[in-house]
Amino acid sequence: MIKNTYLYIFFILINNIFLLKFRFRNFIKIEYNHDFSFTNFKNLNDLKKILVLDTKIFDKNYDKYFQYHSLDWLWTAKKLGGADLVKVARDRVIDWNSKYTGFYYYITDVNLCAKRLINLIYNYDFYASSANQKEKIKIKFIIFYQYTFLKFILSVNNTIGAKTIEINKAIILYQAIHGLLSKNSINELINNIKNSINPAGMHYSMNPDFHAEFINNLIEIKNIFLFYKIEVPKEIEFQIINMTSVLKNFFHKDDSIALFNGSSNNNIDEMKKIISITNDIKTKNLINNKDGLAICSNNQLKIFFDVVKPENKLINYNLHASTLSFELSYKNEKIITNCGTIERRNYKQPDYLRYSAAHSTIILNNTNISELVEKQSYKRIPSKIFFEAKELKKSIIWNASHDGYIKNFNKIVKRKLIISKEGCDLTGKDQIISVGFGTKTNNFCIRFHLTPLCTSLLTRNKKSVIIKTLNNKSFIFKSDTALDIEESIYIEKGKKIIKTSQIVILGNTNEQKKTINWSFSLQGNK
Numbered sequence: 001m002i003k004n005t006y007l008y009i010f011f012i013l014i015n016n017i018f019l020l021k022f023r024f025r026n027f028i029k030i031e032y033n034h035d036f037s038f039t040n041f042k043n044l045n046d047l048k049k050i051l052v053l054d055t056k057i058f059d060k061n062y063d064k065y066f067q068y069h070s071l072d073w074l075w076t077a078k079k080l081g082g083a084d085l086v087k088v089a090r091d092r093v094i095d096w097n098s099k100y101t102g103f104y105y106y107i108t109d110v111n112l113c114a115k116r117l118i119n120l121i122y123n124y125d126f127y128a129s130s131a132n133q134k135e136k137i138k139i140k141f142i143i144f145y146q147y148t149f150l151k152f153i154l155s156v157n158n159t160i161g162a163k164t165i166e167i168n169k170a171i172i173l174y175q176a177i178h179g180l181l182s183k184n185s186i187n188e189l190i191n192n193i194k195n196s197i198n199p200a201g202m203h204y205s206m207n208p209d210f211h212a213e214f215i216n217n218l219i220e221i222k223n224i225f226l227f228y229k230i231e232v233p234k235e236i237e238f239q240i241i242n243m244t245s246v247l248k249n250f251f252h253k254d255d256s257i258a259l260f261n262g263s264s265n266n267n268i269d270e271m272k273k274i275i276s277i278t279n280d281i282k283t284k285n286l287i288n289n290k291d292g293l294a295i296c297s298n299n300q301l302k303i304f305f306d307v308v309k310p311e312n313k314l315i316n317y318n319l320h321a322s323t324l325s326f327e328l329s330y331k332n333e334k335i336i337t338n339c340g341t342i343e344r345r346n347y348k349q350p351d352y353l354r355y356s357a358a359h360s361t362i363i364l365n366n367t368n369i370s371e372l373v374e375k376q377s378y379k380r381i382p383s384k385i386f387f388e389a390k391e392l393k394k395s396i397i398w399n400a401s402h403d404g405y406i407k408n409f410n411k412i413v414k415r416k417l418i419i420s421k422e423g424c425d426l427t428g429k430d431q432i433i434s435v436g437f438g439t440k441t442n443n444f445c446i447r448f449h450l451t452p453l454c455t456s457l458l459t460r461n462k463k464s465v466i467i468k469t470l471n472n473k474s475f476i477f478k479s480d481t482a483l484d485i486e487e488s489i490y491i492e493k494g495k496k497i498i499k500t501s502q503i504v505i506l507g508n509t510n511e512q513k514k515t516i517n518w519s520f521s522l523q524g525n526k
Contacts, residue, residue, distance in 0.1 A: 037220060038219045078127070086129055111166060151171065168188060200291060299422065301329070305326045306359075324401075324402060336520070360447055381404065399415075450467065452498045478519045
């Protein structure tokens with residue numbers, strides 16, 4: 001909850017209906033027939049339920065809290081259509097306003113208020129289509145109320161964390177409609193864009209879903225500028241192209257999305273729609289991306305490597321525990337993966353999906369590489385992540401390390417990946433290195449989660465695993481350390497939990513340097 005004396009003063013002022021209605025007189029005649037939406041990253045089935053649930057539950061049912069108070073269900077009602085839903089949607093908007101005008105429902109989440117303002121305007125032509133004049137004035141006042149709050153709270157408290165681009169979009173949308181668009185609002189948008197994207201063109205969440213949503217917001221903002229014949233800032237034009245060239249790289253060989261930092265495969269159609277408007281854009285080369293996900297692709301393999309430093313809350317709230325994890329796909333099949341996440345926006349994920357063990361990486365003493373204290377900050381993260389890429393004639397070499405275990409166990413973890421430029425050969429070298437004098441015994445495990453399309457068989461010497469896929473391809477995974485096969489899970493399209501298996505290297509080390517060599521190749525591949 002934001003603590004600011006000015007906000008309490010504002011609460012008193014904003015509830016002075018006479019003062020608000022005096023300012024509101026200038027906006028009564030405007031009709032909000034303005035829907036600039038390009039595509040939607042919303043769960044239609046989840047939002048359908050809200051339209052039939054008793055609204056009394058939303059004070060306590062936090063699982064649906066965000067969807068209800070963001071008014072995302074207006075989009076669902078509009079999509080489904082029908083005279084009955086027009087009335088349901090209109091009545092629920094008015095009912096929401098009568099119940100939740102209190103101070104608490106505004107200052108707890110400014111981003112939520114921005115979503116509400118956008119939903120009220122984008123869907124106005126639907127839910128207000130049969131409203132009488134008195135009801136329309138009431139609805140327009142609700143819209144005015146959201147905007148007034150947003151502008152004030154941002155003017156008195158400019159330190160609000162993780163300001164989403166939707167805050168900028170909501171303010172620009174309202175101001176453009178009313179002919180109030182200010183240079184200051186445009187400058188704040190440009191600054192937010194620059195602060196949200198790294199030099200490689202990746203959104204700082206390092207989440208493919210959020211990256212795509214950010215592009216979608218840029219497209220909608222551009223459409224607002226074009227509709228009102230306002231010059232589109234060059235930064236918007238550039239970043240739509242720049243970020244889309246990165247988005248094209250987030251797809252595996254099997255056309256699925258890389259599962260890093262809370263992403264899922266639930267929004268593939270929306271991502272492809274965004275890419276479709278700029279098909280001629282070349283996919284960006286991210287082999288040497290030192291600030292996010294390094295990505296390498298040849299005619300057969302595609303590999304994603306996590307060298308993200310989880311130093312801000314944009315990196316997926318409480319999900320990043322996957323430093324040095326990787327995913328691999330071969331032609332049209334994904335083989336090695338992270339477990340994925342359940343599509344639950346704005347809510348805490350199940351604990352087992354926040355563990356480093358849910359990723360294909362190296363883990364010491366069953367301890368997460370990075371860990372977040374809920375609603376606060378990371379209590380443990382790597383302070384140093386090293387990454388370099390070397391391109392040789394026949395291979396790409398990635399060298400990376402992190403010190404996420406140095407405070408707990410005085411260990412540095414290194415991973416080296418050698419990827420053939422042609423064919424299907426991946427060689428790995430994982431190292432656990434002691435720092436300082438003396439060494440203690442530490443347990444380690446290295447996990448390689450397989451997708452459900454794979455079956456695996458451990459050979460007699462326990463130094464290799466044969467992997468077979470649905471397309472009848474056979475791969476061999478080898479190690480100079482004993483292997484085992486354990487059960488795992490895979491989240492399909494952010495919804496369904498499917499049992500699968502994982503290759504695991506287990507052991508302990510009290511050495512100054514422990515090295516584990518392993519390899520992955522197409523069986524019979526020379």
